[in-house]
Amino acid sequence: MSRLARLVGLPVVALVLVGGVLGVQVAQGGGDFEPLQPADPCAERAVVSRADGxxxxxxxxxxxxxxxxxxxxGVSREALTLELARPGxxxxxxxxxLHDGLLSAVQRMKDDGTLPPASDLVDDALGSADLNGFLEAAIRALxxxxxxxALKTDDVLTRAIxxxxxxxxLENLDDRDDLNRxxxxxxxxxxxxxxxxxxRELL
Known part of the structure; x- marks a missing residue:
C-alpha cells in the first residue's frame, strides 16, 4: 500500500471506530442523555455529620x-447558595x-428523633462559657x-435561631464557601x- 493510500485510510479508520463506539453507546441508552437536574430542596434527604456535639x-x-x-x-439549594454569597x-x-428554614429543620430533627438530649451538649456549652469554677462544677454535677x-434541645435551638x-x-459573607461556615x-x-x-437558671 502506498504512503498516500495509508494517509487517506487513517481518517477513514478513525471514523469507523468512532462510529462503532457511538453505536454501542446509543445501543446502551446513551442516546437518551439528559443533563443532571439540581436536587429538589423540598424533598427530604438524609443529612449526616462527621462532627460530634x-x-x-x-x-x-x-x-x-x-x-x-x-x-x-422555589429555587434549588445551589442557586440559593450562590445568591446569598453575592455582595450586597x-x-x-x-x-x-432562611429563618423559617432553620426553624423547620429543628422541627424535622425533633420529629425524626435525631435531636440529641440537652445533656449531651453540656460539655460543649460549658467549654466555651465564661463561668467561674464553682458554678461550672455545680452544673456538671447535675x-x-x-x-x-428542664432543658429541651429544640427550645434551645429555637431561641438561638x-x-x-x-x-x-448574610451581608458579611465573602463567598459561597463562607455561607455554611x-x-x-x-x-x-x-x-x-x-x-x-x-x-445557670437550674442552680
Whole structure:
C-alpha cells in the first residue's frame, strides 16, 4: 500500500471506530442523555455529620435549613447558595426564608428523633462559657435527667435561631464557601450561649 493510500485510510479508520463506539453507546441508552437536574430542596434527604456535639448538630441544622429556605423560595439549594454569597443587601424574603428554614429543620430533627438530649451538649456549652469554677462544677454535677427535664434541645435551638441577626450575617459573607461556615459558627455560638444561660437558671 502506498504512503498516500495509508494517509487517506487513517481518517477513514478513525471514523469507523468512532462510529462503532457511538453505536454501542446509543445501543446502551446513551442516546437518551439528559443533563443532571439540581436536587429538589423540598424533598427530604438524609443529612449526616462527621462532627460530634454542638458542631455536628449545627452542621446538620444549617444544611437542612438551607434546603428549607430554597424550598420556600422555589429555587434549588445551589442557586440559593450562590445568591446569598453575592455582595450586597439581602431581601426580606431571603432572610425570612432562611429563618423559617432553620426553624423547620429543628422541627424535622425533633420529629425524626435525631435531636440529641440537652445533656449531651453540656460539655460543649460549658467549654466555651465564661463561668467561674464553682458554678461550672455545680452544673456538671447535675444529673442528666435533671438537665433533660428542664432543658429541651429544640427550645434551645429555637431561641438561638430567633436571636441571630441573619441579615447582618448574610451581608458579611465573602463567598459561597463562607455561607455554611459562618452560619455554623454563628449558630454554634448562639446555641452554646443559650444553653449556658439556661443551665445557670437550674442552680
Amino acid at each position: 454542638i458542631d455536628g448538630l449545627t452542621e446538620r441544622l444549617v444544611l437542612l435549613g438551607i434546603d428549607g429556605a430554597a424550598c420556600r423560595l 443587601a439581602r431581601s426580606d424574603a431571603e432572610v425570612d426564608a 444529673p442528666d435527667s435533671v438537665v433533660d427535664a 430567633d436571636g441571630l441577626d441573619l441579615r447582618a450575617l 459562618q452560619l455554623d459558627a454563628a449558630i454554634t455560638q448562639a446555641v452554646e450561649d443559650s444553653l449556658a444561660a439556661r443551665l
